[in-house]
Amino acid sequence: MLSEITLGQYFPGNSFVHRLDPRTKILATLIYIVAIFLADSPLAYGLLIAFAALVIGVSRLPVGMVLKSLKPIWIIIIITMLIHMFTAPGENIIFAWKFFKVTEEGLILGTKMALRLVLLLLFSSVLTFTTSPIVLTDGIEKLLRPFKCIGVPAHELAMMMTIALRFIPTLLEETDRIMKAQTARGADFSSGNLLERAKNMLPLLVPLFVSAFRRAEELAIAMESRCYRGGEGRTRMHELAYKGIDHTAFAAVLVLVFSLVALRWGAGLCAL
Amino acid sequence: MSIKLANVFYTYMTGTPFERQALNDVSLTIAKGEILAIIGHTGSGKSTLVQHLNGLIKPLRGKVTINDIDIAGRGSEAKAARQQVGMVFQYPEHQIFAETVYDDIAFGPRNRGFSAEEVDKQVREAMSFVGLDFETFAERSPFQLSGGQMRRVAIAGVVAMNPDYLVLDEPSAGLDPRSRNAVFKEIMALHKERGIAIVLVTHSMEEAAKYAHRMIVINKGKILFDGKPADIFSNHKDELIAVGMDEPPIYKLSVTLRAKGLEIAAGITDVGELVKNIKKVKGWR
Numbered sequence: 285m286l287s288e289i290t291l292g293q294y295f296p297g298n299s300f301v302h303r304l305d306p307r308t309k310i311l312a313t314l315i316y317i318v319a320i321f322l323a324d325s326p327l328a329y330g331l332l333i334a335f336a337a338l339v340i341g342v343s344r345l346p347v348g349m350v351l352k353s354l355k356p357i358w359i360i361i362i363i364t365m366l367i368h369m370f371t372a373p374g375e376n377i378i379f380a381w382k383f384f385k386v387t388e389e390g391l392i393l394g395t396k397m398a399l400r401l402v403l404l405l406l407f408s409s410v411l412t413f414t415t416s417p418i419v420l421t422d423g424i425e426k427l428l429r430p431f432k433c434i435g436v437p438a439h440e441l442a443m444m445m446t447i448a449l450r451f452i453p454t455l456l457e458e459t460d461r462i463m464k465a466q467t468a469r470g471a472d473f474s475s476g477n478l479l480e481r482a483k484n485m486l487p488l489l490v491p492l493f494v495s496a497f498r499r500a501e502e503l504a505i506a507m508e509s510r511c512y513r514g515g516e517g518r519t520r521m522h523e524l525a526y527k528g529i530d531h532t533a534f535a536a537v538l539v540l541v542f543s544l545v546a547l548r549w550g551a552g553l554c555a556l
Numbered sequence: 557m558s559i560k561l562a563n564v565f566y567t568y569m570t571g572t573p574f575e576r577q578a579l580n581d582v583s584l585t586i587a588k589g590e591i592l593a594i595i596g597h598t599g600s601g602k603s604t605l606v607q608h609l610n611g612l613i614k615p616l617r618g619k620v621t622i623n624d625i626d627i628a629g630r631g632s633e634a635k636a637a638r639q640q641v642g643m644v645f646q647y648p649e650h651q652i653f654a655e656t657v658y659d660d661i662a663f664g665p666r667n668r669g670f671s672a673e674e675v676d677k678q679v680r681e682a683m684s685f686v687g688l689d690f691e692t693f694a695e696r697s698p699f700q701l702s703g704g705q706m707r708r709v710a711i712a713g714v715v716a717m718n719p720d721y722l723v724l725d726e727p728s729a730g731l732d733p734r735s736r737n738a739v740f741k742e743i744m745a746l747h748k749e750r751g752i753a754i755v756l757v758t759h760s761m762e763e764a765a766k767y768a769h770r771m772i773v774i775n776k777g778k779i780l781f782d783g784k785p786a787d788i789f790s791n792h793k794d795e796l797i798a799v800g801m802d803e804p805p806i807y808k809l810s811v812t813l814r815a816k817g818l819e820i821a822a823g824i825t826d827v828g829e830l831v832k833n834i835k836k837v838k839g840w841r
Contacts, residue, residue, distance in 0.1 A: 295573065296573065461650075462650065464607065464612045464645070465645045465648065466651060467612060468610055468642070468714075469651075469667060469713060469714065469717065470663075470664055470717070471667060472667075487654075487663065488653075490653035491650055491651050491652065491653050494650075494699070495650055
């Protein structure tokens, strides 16, 4: 039943991308997303696609699996494309029927937008595929630390995320167990109208809440008895440190950004 | 009248890197009225196996039938067959949800479509089986009871469905020795008075030896041994140790005593019986 769901889509491995520092991966993903919006020529898009393909290749993830991450939002991609196709102003009409008209400009714009969405999604899914959720929160904490002086509770945020992530599988397992136990007692979670269904959920929700509160209390006691008192002056067992491969990765992303900048404004700069 | 598993295979998370085979070609018949212990260490597949008995998990390959009715079906016949198997999970007190003890125990029988009088009768009987006084507990909130009492409420909730087969997954886990013995006493009384078949999942050899007629040792999703507990202890000691199980302490003691020359009967697994034997051999009163 529910235990078959894979959460946080981490795919274990030991590739170049897997071994990168989580901060490198987060920053590189952010830079890549910005870079997507720098592109305005077919060559620039080609460059972006090639870079994404290179990263997916180096990460040694099954390509089919990465493409599958598009599945939940492909409908949004299609709608975006259609809206742009039909509404963008332009002269060169390719196809017209009543007040619908598809222009060449619209077609190009729609394709561009869809391509941007696809690239954005593929690239960020590589981040979640190659980084375990716990490591990811470590990276976020470290990245947010400089903002502490303006009141961002970096450690607390990261701790909450870690705990939430840690307990998702546990709670899912618990839900699965309680569901099975109540099914064995003849409970029915899938038929009846909305109101009946909501009422039928009670035998599942009440035990689930009871156990979630119990776990929260146990965890709080366990943390306090190990002298946890927030992030002040706390050191880590595994300090994050940039290594050679991180520099390589940053260099690659920067080369990409400079090429895109050069493609977009290069002609103008030369003219100066 | 029996539950039959025929060549059952089951794998968790098929098609992902986390794929794990839990059952590998398991065939098994559970007769009505017997007490069967299923033992194996953590992850051996015993919990997966018992969840097949009432269709909570459907076999990937193979067939599960109760009285020759395939329980994988969607029809009312298959549903009725599945409901003949009551299932008490590990830590069953975690599934309690109702406002009163009565309502929680009545949940199962009401879902089976019993009439109000029948529900009332079953709840009263189930409560007396597990040793909860009806007048004292029926209207109390189950969340105010002690751990042992909550477990009894949960077991009563399954017993009240009047099943022909009762599967208990580690019913004594986390209980103190006195509650443990009490729970087993109640289960045995149920077996005796209603003739319910008991399937006991445990990793305690002692419990298996003490209560079961028949024992199945499962390892890596396969049935390793199937037979009388005492026979398995005496004939397959090394294999049991190899799969992480051990003979019960009383059995070990009786073997040691025999080796030292005390002529007591072979295959003793119960304290009382051992005491009786020693007294007899020594001529003590």
